[in-house]
Amino acid sequence: xxxxxxxxRALATVALILAVxxxxxxxxxxxxxxxxxRVTVYAGPVFxxxxxxxxxxxxxxxxxxxxxxxxxxEVPRDTEWPVVTLPxxxxxxxxxxxxxHVSGIGRLxxxxxxxxxxxxxxxxxxxxxxxxxxxELPVIQGRGWDQSLFPGRRFPTAADLDGVCDRPVILRRVxxxxxxxxxxxxxxxxxxxxxPDPAGGRLLRDAAGAPLGVLVDNAxxxxxxxxxxxxxxxxxxxxxxxxxxxxxxxLTAVHDMGESPAVADVAQRxxxxxxxxxxxxxYLEGSVPGAVAALDRYHDAPRFAVVGVKSxxxxxxxxxxxxxxxxxxxxxxxxxxxxxxxxxxxxxxAAVHRRGFQNAVHAIGDRANRLVLDIVADIQxxxxxxRHRVEHAQVVxxxxxxxxxxxxxxxxxxxxxxxxxxxxxxxxxGPQRVLGAYAWRTMRDLGVPLAFGSDAPVENWDPLxxxxxxxxxxxxxxxxxxxxxxxxxxxxxxxxxxFTTGAAYAVHREGELGRLSRGYLFDVTVLxxxxxxxxxxxxxxxxxxxxxxxxxxxxxxxxxxR
Numbered sequence: 001x002x003x004x005x006x007x008x009r010a011l012a013t014v015a016l017i018l019a020v021x022x023x024x025x026x027x028x029x030x031x032x033x034x035x036x037x038r039v040t041v042y043a044g045p046v047f048x049x050x051x052x053x054x055x056x057x058x059x060x061x062x063x064x065x066x067x068x069x070x071x072x073x074e075v076p077r078d079t080e081w082p083v084v085t086l087p088x089x090x091x092x093x094x095x096x097x098x099x100x101h102v103s104g105i106g107r108l109x110x111x112x113x114x115x116x117x118x119x120x121x122x123x124x125x126x127x128x129x130x131x132x133x134x135x136e137l138p139v140i141q142g143r144g145w146d147q148s149l150f151p152g153r154r155f156p157t158a159a160d161l162d163g164v165c166d167r168p169v170i171l172r173r174v175x176x177x178x179x180x181x182x183x184x185x186x187x188x189x190x191x192x193x194x195x196p197d198p199a200g201g202r203l204l205r206d207a208a209g210a211p212l213g214v215l216v217d218n219a220x221x222x223x224x225x226x227x228x229x230x231x232x233x234x235x236x237x238x239x240x241x242x243x244x245x246x247x248x249x250x251l252t253a254v255h256d257m258g259e260s261p262a263v264a265d266v267a268q269r270x271x272x273x274x275x276x277x278x279x280x281x282x283y284l285e286g287s288v289p290g291a292v293a294a295l296d297r298y299h300d301a302p303r304f305a306v307v308g309v310k311s312x313x314x315x316x317x318x319x320x321x322x323x324x325x326x327x328x329x330x331x332x333x334x335x336x337x338x339x340x341x342x343x344x345x346x347x348x349x350a351a352v353h354r355r356g357f358q359n360a361v362h363a364i365g366d367r368a369n370r371l372v373l374d375i376v377a378d379i380q381x382x383x384x385x386x387r388h389r390v391e392h393a394q395v396v397x398x399x400x401x402x403x404x405x406x407x408x409x410x411x412x413x414x415x416x417x418x419x420x421x422x423x424x425x426x427x428x429x430g431p432q433r434v435l436g437a438y439a440w441r442t443m444r445d446l447g448v449p450l451a452f453g454s455d456a457p458v459e460n461w462d463p464l465x466x467x468x469x470x471x472x473x474x475x476x477x478x479x480x481x482x483x484x485x486x487x488x489x490x491x492x493x494x495x496x497x498x499f500t501t502g503a504a505y506a507v508h509r510e511g512e513l514g515r516l517s518r519g520y521l522f523d524v525t526v527l528x529x530x531x532x533x534x535x536x537x538x539x540x541x542x543x544x545x546x547x548x549x550x551x552x553x554x555x556x557x558x559x560x561x562r
Contacts, residue, residue, distance in 0.1 A: 038064040040550070043075045044085040045526055048092050050501050050515035059083070062522040066549030071516065087555065088544035090530040092496060093515050094252030094523025095463045096503035099391055099412050099453030102256045102280070103263055104176075105245050106238030108457055112142035114171060118149050120160035123171070131165040139227050142171040143457065145180060146318065148424050155204055158183045158213025168226050175458050177316035178216045179223065186211060188226045198222070200315075200339035217315040217339045235266045243277050247554050249462045250543035252523040253279035255412075255453065255507060257360060257391065258310040260285055261294040271304030277553050278546075279303045279523075281507045283360045286311040287340070292351050303548070307507050308358030310391070311348060312339045314368035317394060317421060317428055322365035325397060329430040336365050345371075350379040353386055358507075360389040360412065366397040366436065373403045384408025389451070389506060392417070395429060395437045404448040410506045411443045412451045415469035415495070416459040422473075422484040434485070440470060440498075441488040451506035452498035463499055463525075468538035470495035476539060492532045522550045 043059040054071055061070040061081060075083070112130035117123040123145050131140045147155045161169055161182035168185035172178070186192075193210045197203055201218030203211045215222060230238070246254050259267070264282050271280070282298075284291040286309045298306040315321020315337045320328055323336040349359045359376070363369045369390060376388050389410040394417065404411055418425075418438035426434045436442075444450055452470065454461050465476070470490045473483035483489055490498075504514030512521050526545040531537035546554035
């Protein structure tokens with residue numbers, strides 16, 4: 001991937017020099033003469049390189065293409081090149097979220113947030129206030145409820161939304177794999193007691209078979225006709241809002257999981273126009289008709305590439321839709337859902353492999369993980385060069401861990417899922433099966449490539465809490481003492497590597513991203529402190545600068561709390 005043009009690079013360079021001399025209220029670029037040397041030396045923080053030949057550097061020289069030409073153990077004193085001091089104490093290779101949903105992040109500001117609600121009544125009150133504030137919306141949408149926080153951990157019902165709003169209300173669970181709707185939404189979708197459960201989905205029902213108002217996994221497709229489809233202007237608004245939120249959080253790149261070709265078309269146009277703030281690697285949504293055929297119509301551009309297809313094998317553990325080899329510990333008789341027919345999944349994955357692209361398959365339960373590994377073994381015939389991925393790899397049977405390494409499959413995992421789910425995961429899985437859950441250390445020690453992300457907007461897209469969760473296996477209050485199943489903890493360096501070198505490897509960019517070395521693109525995330533060896537400091541740290549290909553895309557300062 002190439003970086004911005006020399007004028008853009010020079011503009012950002014001189015703007016930052018001025019900012020260091022006299023910090024402005026907001027980072028602005030001021031037109032000035034270009035840097036005639038066309039090389040800039042960046043100094044200030046300690047640079048963590050991920051390069052074993054020089055683990056840390058005091059300064060980095062970057063050419064006008066945004067690539068590193070030299071690293072220094074000390075700041076050079078007599079260089080002919082201009083020296084720019086970046087604000088902050090520690091500069092990491094640009095942090096990359098290897099699994100999130102950019103448009104979903106961008107949509108959040110247009111939906112009601114139900115995160116942290118402790119009862120259906122609290123959620124309903126938020127919905128009512130949001131609906132009153134947005135009379136122009138034909139459908140009220142929201143996200144973030146979690147029945148495990150409600151009294152008795154019961155699922156909510158349409159009756160809980162009675163009197164709240166006369167328009168359809170569609171509220172996705174925090175994991176996105178279930179929706180809570182009101183009676184108006186059920187009517188608009190034509191859902192009644194006579195509506196059968198679709199393959200790979202189910203309606204929660206009362207004793208008489210009437211729908212209660214919660215739809216799980218593929219049953220959400222029944223709502224498609226209720227929500228008006230977005231136009232290209234809306235797709236662009238959501239995409240840019242999501243990418244800018246990620247840049248603000250310190251991310252220099254993201255792997256966008258499951259965008260439609262329509263959104264990828266918009267991203268391609270934005271990339272060609274130089275309007276993407278950070279790097280965007282897109283996996284098309286495999287269930288969209290024509291997605292696999294669309295792979296060949298995209299071209300790599302600065303900060304953009306379409307690299308594969310995202311598919312779903314099963315549902316989520318929180319809504320008991322993850323496909324397990326044995327019954328749920330807290331729901332006898334239920335083994336979850338395969339949301340894509342195995343033959344359909346196999347055919348799609350084979351087609352993606354033949355075209356030379358990656359498969360990235362959502363698999364949470366041990367049965368789903370085994371199915372995906374079996375399919376990978378069948379379609380690649382020993383050719384591991386595609387680096388197919390399992391997204392989440394959340395519950396894995398003991399015999400299947402070594403198969404990830406043998407098949408060259410990347411384990412794309414999300415550390416904060418463990419610290420969010422640990423309140424109830426053992427109840428779902430039981431004391432033995434939980435030992436194979438969220439097992440980052442087991443994967444790493446077996447030599448399985450790890451790539452870490454957040455699954456935002458399921459979790460927050462800030463990468464620093466992800467590093468904290470990987471290092472501690474504790475929530476933000478420090479519970480439980482010593483960490484939840486602490487044998488699976490990682491070191492600081494290992495956790496950072498999964499967000500840098502591991503994420504770069506997962507999209508075949510390990511030769512230019514993920515570390516600071518000669519010839520690599522100069523992407524860095526700068527922090528106001530060095531949290532290494534002090535786990536709680538990962539939560540306290542704040543981003544002070546974000547650099548993508550030598551362009552300072554964010555300067556967030558002065559150091560301290562945002």
